Amino acid sequence: MKYFIISVFVIFVSHFVQAQFRKQVVMQFSITQSYCGGAAPTEGVLNNLKNKPPFAFKTIYVHKGEKCIDSLKTDSLGSVAKKFRKGKYNLFLPYKHFKTVPFGENKEFDMVCMEKEWKVADATLEVNCSSKVLVNKRIGHEFCSWQYNCLKERHIPPLAPKQN
Numbered sequence: 809m810k811y812f813i814i815s816v817f818v819i820f821v822s823h824f825v826q827a828q829f830r831k832q833v834v835m836q837f838s839i840t841q842s843y844c845g846g847a848a849p850t851e852g853v854l855n856n857l858k859n860k861p862p863f864a865f866k867t868i869y870v871h872k873g874e875k876c877i878d879s880l881k882t883d884s885l886g887s888v889a890k891k892f893r894k895g896k897y898n899l900f901l902p903y904k905h906f907k908t909v910p911f912g913e914n915k916e917f918d919m920v921c922m923e924k925e926w927k928v929a930d931a932t933l934e935v936n937c938s939s940k941v942l943v944n945k946r947i948g949h950e951f952c953s954w955q956y957n958c959l960k961e962r963h964i965p966p967l968a969p970k971q972n
Contacts, residue, residue: 837863844952846965862886898929921958
């Protein structure tokens with residue numbers, strides 16, 4: 809009985825200590841877009857591209873090293889809050905986590921190239937005792953269909969001269 813009480817106490821203390829080393833991290837993501845037309849964009853089109861709606865109700869997968877440790881779901885404002893332990897984390901979009909292609913079918917992509925692409929994090933998060941650093945590379949950005957890496961064929965629209 810004595811050992812049982814001691815082991816329960818040790819488990820409680822270790823859980824309490826681990827909880828103390830977690831830092832609340834709040835991240836907010838918005839949708840950004842590339843201009844995909846061939847002709848030079850009008851002022852109205854450029855203003856529309858500046859509008860950044862929230863990256864709402866999307867799932868982001870958290871990896872530490874090669875292992876997925878959690879998934880995060882953004883709310884209606886594109887925000888997510890989670891307690892993280894000190895360390896470096898990689899954030900991946902679902903197509904990379906599940907090792908699929910971003911759109912279309914596998915035959916449209918070079919799968920050897922995609923294997924390398926799946927390893928590249930869409931964002932990195934580094935949590936220290938006093939701060940957090942989020943470097944967002946792609947989460948929330950909507951690329952043009954021809955801008956994705958590893959496409960076998962790119963159908964880039966022809967450029968038109970800029971109009972006055």
